[in-house]
Amino acid sequence: MTLTYKAVVWTGVEKVEIVKKTISTIANGQVLLKVRAAGICGTDMHVLAGKHPEATPPIVLGHEFAGEVVDVGADVDKQIIGSRVGSDSYIGCGKCKYCLSKQTQLCEEGTRELGFNIDGGWAEYVVVPATNLYMLPETVSFIEAGAGCMLNCPMAAIETVGVNAGDTVLILGDGPSSLIMVQLARLKGACKVIISGHRERRLKIALDLGADMVINTHKENIEHIVKSLPNKPNVVIDAVGNSETFKKALLLAGKYGRIHIFGLPEGPINNIPLDQFLWKELTLKSSTGNPALWPVAMALISHGLLKVKPLISHKFSIERAPEAIEFIHSNKTEIVKAIFEINS
Numbered sequence: 001m002t003l004t005y006k007a008v009v010w011t012g013v014e015k016v017e018i019v020k021k022t023i024s025t026i027a028n029g030q031v032l033l034k035v036r037a038a039g040i041c042g043t044d045m046h047v048l049a050g051k052h053p054e055a056t057p058p059i060v061l062g063h064e065f066a067g068e069v070v071d072v073g074a075d076v077d078k079q080i081i082g083s084r085v086g087s088d089s090y091i092g093c094g095k096c097k098y099c100l101s102k103q104t105q106l107c108e109e110g111t112r113e114l115g116f117n118i119d120g121g122w123a124e125y126v127v128v129p130a131t132n133l134y135m136l137p138e139t140v141s142f143i144e145a146g147a148g149c150m151l152n153c154p155m156a157a158i159e160t161v162g163v164n165a166g167d168t169v170l171i172l173g174d175g176p177s178s179l180i181m182v183q184l185a186r187l188k189g190a191c192k193v194i195i196s197g198h199r200e201r202r203l204k205i206a207l208d209l210g211a212d213m214v215i216n217t218h219k220e221n222i223e224h225i226v227k228s229l230p231n232k233p234n235v236v237i238d239a240v241g242n243s244e245t246f247k248k249a250l251l252l253a254g255k256y257g258r259i260h261i262f263g264l265p266e267g268p269i270n271n272i273p274l275d276q277f278l279w280k281e282l283t284l285k286s287s288t289g290n291p292a293l294w295p296v297a298m299a300l301i302s303h304g305l306l307k308v309k310p311l312i313s314h315k316f317s318i319e320r321a322p323e324a325i326e327f328i329h330s331n332k333t334e335i336v337k338a339i340f341e342i343n344s
Contacts, residue, residue, distance in 0.1 A: 001025075001071075003032075007060045007123035008321040013050040016061070016321055021119075023127060031080070031130045033087065034073040037146030038121045039064035040316075040324065040338040042175060043264065047116065048325060055116040057250050063089035063114050064148015065121025066136060067343070076130045084136040086145040086298075087121070087128045088152075088291040089114040094131065102292035122318060124343055134294035137302040143315075144301055144308040146339055147176075149289055151297040151308070153262070154180040156290035158188060161235055161260040165189030168231045170242055170252060173239030173263060174202040176311050176337040177207060181237060181262075192231065199293040199333050205310055226252045235255060241265045243272075250276040261286040314338040 002024045009019045026032050041064055047055040072078055091114065092099040092107030099107050112118040114128065124131045136145050154177045163169055169185040171178045174197025184221040195206045196215040203214040215222050226233065232254030238245045241263020249259045250273055259282055277280070300306035313336035314325040321340070328335050 003125060005124035006318060007119070008062070008318050010048060010055070010057045010059055010061050012057050013049055014325075016048070016325065018038070018319060018321065021060070021123070023125060026071055026127060028073045028074045028075045029129055029131070029282070030073045030127050031069050031076055031133065032337055033065075033067040033085065033121075033126050033128060034070045034128055035065050035067040035121050035123055035342045036142035036344065037066050038062045038318075038340040038342060039146050039148040039150060040328065040340065041149060043149070044115070045328065046264065052116060054113065059115070059117065060119035060123050060126075061115050062120035062122030062126075062340075063116065064146060064150070065126065066142045066145035067126075069133075070125075072130065072205075080130070080133070083131045084138075084142070086148070086294065087114070087126075087138060088132045088134070088289075088294060089120070090289070090291060091118065091129060091132065104291050106289050120195070122321065122340060124318070125215050132291075133226070134298065137298055139302045140298055143312060143339055143341070147308050147312070147337060149299075150176045150180055150289070150337060151306075152289045152293055153177055154184060155258050155293045155297055156287040157181060157237060157262045158184040159287045159290065159293070160287040161237065161258050163188040163190055163235055166191050167235050168192040168229070168233045169194065169235045169237070169283050170226065170233035170256070171195045171237045171239055172245045172248060173197055174206065175211070175239060177262070178237075179206055179311055179336070180240045182206050182211045183213045183238070185235075187300070187305060190235075194226070194233065200285070200333065202336055205336065208223050209307060209311065222248065223251065236260070237262050247273060250282065253280060253282055255280045256282070258283045258285060311337045315341050318342055
């Protein structure tokens with residue numbers, strides 16, 4: 001069997017090409033997916049800019065995608081052919097304590113990741129380990145599942161920081177992952193959910209999805225507003241990831257507060273007011289993702305408890321990948337979440 005297909009290959013800083021590639025064999029433990037949807041993530045934009053330390057060109061981009069199993073390696077159960085699936089992006093050794101507990105992102109041998117250093121899902125077809133798959137309920141669309149780490153990473157953050165009933169949650173940043181966290185915090189029983197940002201479209205969506213308060217940081221003083229609240233935030237999630245937002249997280253968290261670093265820092269975070277950390281007895285948490293949470297995410301979407309479709313603002317074919325990337329760069333206030341529709 002030799003299969004020829006189209007893929008989006010990152011060839012250098014801000015450069016992609018539509019390339020024809022071939023697959024001739026599927027190794028043991030692997031499956032071949034016909035990709036139906038693939039997300040365009042903020043991390044992909046970091047890769048395109050040459051700012052991701054693990055990514056080196058040339059590589060097929062795409063670490064969040066969903067599709068159909070069309071073939072399997074010799075030792076994989078053929079009954080899964082035809083299944084609708086998504087795939088986690090992390091690939092570990094499969095033997096260490098972290099891999100065996102489905103915490104592949106922490107593999108002791110070091111992880112590889114689809115779309116960064118292994119060909120990913122911005123393609124008509126992709127080969128992935130069978131162990132990376134999770135099944136899609138019939139009521140979950142490929143588009144919803146293709147949103148990928150916009151689902152898994154926020155779930156890991158909410159679980160790691162430990163949002164509980166009665167908490168006041170402040171989310172710094174209005175990216176699509178933050179809009180998922182608004183919903184998850186509400187599902188966990190938070191009594192007040194606040195989100196800050198400066199994109200009016202996203203802040204309106206946040207209100208529609210259950211936020212109690214939005215703060216436009218281009219028009220309002222977040223410190224003044226938060227400090228005037230009767231109940232200070234006991235959970236603050238920094239979904240931006242720079243020195244200024246991390247400082248704000250420390251300053252705005254209430255006593256005994258829990259802070260989660262979610263946004264990806266591009267370098268060292270400097271001049272941290274550690275006195276705030278000490279005197280308020282704060283707790284600092286972090287996470288990247290959690291492969292074990294995929295079935296939970298699918299169940300929440302399937303039962304209508306987690307809404308993804310309102311966040312999908314733009315759809316593109318992979319043939320339009322260069323145009324899509326340029327559009328995202330030029331329309332940051334309009335884009336919420338963009339998706340490639342493939343083989344549709």
